[in-house]
Amino acid sequence: MSVQDQIQQKLQTELDPVHLEVLNESHMHNVPPGSESHFKVTVVSGSFEAMKLLARHQLCNRILADELAGPVHALSLYTLTPEEWLERGGAVPESPPCHGGSKADA
Numbered sequence: 001m002s003v004q005d006q007i008q009q010k011l012q013t014e015l016d017p018v019h020l021e022v023l024n025e026s027h028m029h030n031v032p033p034g035s036e037s038h039f040k041v042t043v044v045s046g047s048f049e050a051m052k053l054l055a056r057h058q059l060c061n062r063i064l065a066d067e068l069a070g071p072v073h074a075l076s077l078y079t080l081t082p083e084e085w086l087e088r089g090g091a092v093p094e095s096p097p098c099h100g101g102s103k104a105d106a
Contacts (some may be wrong), residue, residue: 003036
C-alpha cells in the first residue's frame with residue numbers, strides 16, 4: 001500500500017470526514033521520482049468541532065505518527081469543520097513553490 005493510501009485510510013477510519021483529500025506533492029520538491037515524502041491533506045470532519053487549530057493538527061499528527069516517523073518529510077494540514085469548509089467555498093489555498101530547491105529551478 002502506498003504512503004498516500006495509508007494516510008487516506010487512517011484519516012478516513014479515525015475521523016470519518018465529510019471530505020478528505022490527500023495530495024502527494026513530492027514532485028514539487030527536490031526528491032527522487034516516485035517519492036512519497038511531501039503531502040497536502042485537507043480533512044473536513046465534525047470531529048474538529050470545539051477544537052482549536054493546534055489540537056486538530058496534534059490529533060492528525062498522532063493518527064499519522066508512523067508515517068511522520070518514517071517516509072513523510074512534510075505534511076501540510078488543512079483541518080476544517082463542515083461549517084468552516086462551506087464558509088471557504090470548499091477550497092483551500094494552493095501550495096507555494098518549494099523554497100528548498102525545486103528540480104524545476106535547476
